[in-house]
Amino acid sequence: MDERSHWAWGHASKFPDAQARGQLGRLLAAVLGVLPPSPTEPVAEGDCAVRASGVVVPPSLAAVCTTDDGVRLRHTYGRSFLDQYRGFLGDFRSAPDVVARPEDEDALVAVLRWAASAGLVVVPWGGGTSVVEGLAPREGERRGGVVVLSLRRLNRLLALDETSGLAHLQAGMTGPEVEAALAPHGLTLRHFPQSFEFSTVGGWLATRAGGHFATLYTHIDELTAGIRLRTATGAVWESRPLPGSGAGPSPDRLVLGSEGTLGVITSGWLRVRPRPRFRASAGVHFRSFDAAVEATRAVAQSGLYPSGCRLLDPTEALLNQVATDGSAVLLLAFESAHRSVRGPLEEAVRLAEAAGGRLPRPVTVQDDGDAKRDAAAASWRKAFLDGPYLQSTLISLGMAADTFETACTWATFPALHAAVKAAVRSAFDGRPGRLSCRFTHVYPDGPAPYYTWITPMAEDVPAQWAAVKGAASEALLAHGATITHHHAVGRMHRPWYDRQRPEPFAEALRAARKALDPQGILNPGVLTDADGG
């Protein structure tokens, strides 16, 4: 496996060379109407400024914990725009003091107990792909020091119940590790967030990760039958794997989205399924984005439940080479392990056509044709997984670019969309820039819009980014939408999350946190303030 970049998304080898970046820069300059940027180079790993560790590891934990500069550097940041920007500049002054990599729960609890006794804070760490600053305590939150607690060595399939379709997976398994463990049994989790290659079971559960399915099973939540964690004091929190229960509020639903604040997730019982053998897909084109939205609503409310229902606005369609004539495109996909899905696809297409859509190419139908399909599926998957690499490349070209996502009702979407566009354009502050929109998931009651923006960097890049982020987030809040559909809260979204959530729920969360973690060692500043605020 390629080594991961010390600052950018994913594998280091995927960062393009200067010539390739130069070509991309000239293309972008033409689109934005600016002078072509000169590619710059990231600070080499050996030249980065890494905070010195201020913590001495006790001998009893020497086999589990390290203060090695290189290891700590690689456990400093997630992969938000500013994380990457700072990493590009070689600034790792917020590195943790210690990285702990236990191989079992006993060692994990020993780390927690040491941290509590030594006045340290602990950040649970899966794949390190957070884009919401979920992984780095801020200066005021560091207490006596920061221990990053990596779950990556807890990466085994603990049990498989093929009769019920349930897999007990350790928290540190990455997406490919999960699929590799299930494949010999003809099973799959089919949870493919864009971070799939690197992110982990525990990270998915802690952040309510959004996955492959556009309907029904949109978040990891719906694939979860049970969760096990260890609280800050080492207590075991374990729910029995159940298909459904009405016994009080769901314990699992309080863990889902808890982002490391209620305990360290060590394993989960997840719902797996046979690998799909039948597929059908189509791209429906629309001259009007509004008409495309109505078509998408019709499909979302039809009870057809497509596995893919991705609406691209004209800019997204152009960037993804799906349409070059200014059309919006609704990408529909169905899949099944049991039967042909030609019928439901054709009905969804008819609904979209009735709303003004055109079908420039015939539908693609693969009945029991895994082998034939694999090439196309692999190609799409590669493009999807490669998306985040672009953001890193753009940084080296002097471009600020980021994404944000939300969910809202169908009734509120038009006003929300107009407000988001106006807010982001205004926040570009006279610079050229682009904002595009797609729907990643859809529900009978509303879509999950996903926005991407790009603009040349200003002098003060963090301030520039904060202006765009703030403007967009205010528009979301003002129009009844959520601050995040599947990117989580972390520290980044706190200002808006704090206003979105019911205040009594925040009180309940703070009280729960205080009860389970009296010293406040777990991920301070995430969801609620480090001081209990």
Add this chain to the structure above:
Amino acid sequence: MDERSHWAWGHASKFPDAQARGQLGRLLAAVLGVLPPSPTEPVAEGDCAVRASGVVVPPSLAAVCTTDDGVRLRHTYGRSFLDQYRGFLGDFRSAPDVVARPEDEDALVAVLRWAASAGLVVVPWGGGTSVVEGLAPREGERRGGVVVLSLRRLNRLLALDETSGLAHLQAGMTGPEVEAALAPHGLTLRHFPQSFEFSTVGGWLATRAGGHFATLYTHIDELTAGIRLRTATGAVWESRPLPGSGAGPSPDRLVLGSEGTLGVITSGWLRVRPRPRFRASAGVHFRSFDAAVEATRAVAQSGLYPSGCRLLDPTEALLNQVATDGSAVLLLAFESAHRSVRGPLEEAVRLAEAAGGRLPRPVTVQDDGDAKRDAAAASWRKAFLDGPYLQSTLISLGMAADTFETACTWATFPALHAAVKAAVRSAFDGRPGRLSCRFTHVYPDGPAPYYTWITPMAEDVPAQWAAVKGAASEALLAHGATITHHHAVGRMHRPWYDRQRPEPFAEALRAARKALDPQGILNPGVLTDADGG
């Protein structure tokens, strides 16, 4: 509308006369092999022993609160077996001291504040149909007195978003009130618990009620987009209606199942849909219950998502007059507002046939035939809604009878089922008795089995009932199942719920409760102990 019985399920007029009960008694006696019982009469309402109110209502709340004996009697019990048994005997010594029936949230909050200041406890009350002792604090939990807070006067449709399919419903609306408000718009909630006629939106949300759909939308949880409540101190807890969100743990999911302990639910945003116009159904017969279970699993894992997938064991099939030859029967039903459901029904039937099922009668298919179907649908619905009346009638015949339900994985069901049968039979303690089983809901990872038992009353009926309940519940716990799939926890299920839930989750719940309700006025003893235990 008929007046409701003061002790039995539902309308008083539905309690059969002595002759009809005598006939039923002779039939039962023949089945059980006992002497025919003589029907006895319930204690008349006017002769019941009602606890005297120990609380004086302040003049400012005189319009909202009453201490009238008749009103308090009718707000004493839910409808568990023992509730009805005690009511039958005229024992209302656990009546509340006050019944409050506010017409708006201001009056509701005034009641809460008075209760807090006067050292009283408050029990939120919807339809009064709890079967788990969710409504009556025990002697040690009554503090300075008990106020039942009825939500029934908050019963309006507050808003309807037809574009998104969302209705904002006040908590006190009953099932028929909800459907009546939606019908003029061609919409329906299609949440039909067996208590549908009497239970309320707020009660459904507070108890995670199970409804009409056998798959996908099994609980009210899946139909919920947002909830509003008032905490014990009057604070507003309100989530924005959202199709999906990843912003921290779901606030709604902590309210769902909170059973009045975190606040008083005043309204909810629920997902509504067009009324179905297409239906298809079939009954597949099996000589072997084990084969029927395998067939049901095949359908549940097929991705067909029937709206009905009710497996009846031979006893249930006999009692429901569905099969009289000892067959188990799988009742399959599909419905849609958009398209014929003949295809998916036929495929589900084929799956069931492949597992050993027979189809004695052709499938029933109604395409766009609401009128034609109405008679059959109404007939089935009436039988379903009349089910609970039987339990009341049996009490007057000296029969102890009750139901309990659970959920488990497919892999654990066979051992669980054997253990439940053995435990209940043993608890019959030598008396004749019957135990039957059906599946009310099914999931890809497991069924929700629902058990019904009947045996002649012993000398000490409460002790007899507790022996059967305890034996059954121990079997559920020991085999990895849940103590309740959709009947809630209340006070009845506490001994097993306390062992099922993760202990740190209980700590979190207690801490949340303490934070939001520092004086512990809301429904003490439900979910956690009144003293914070």
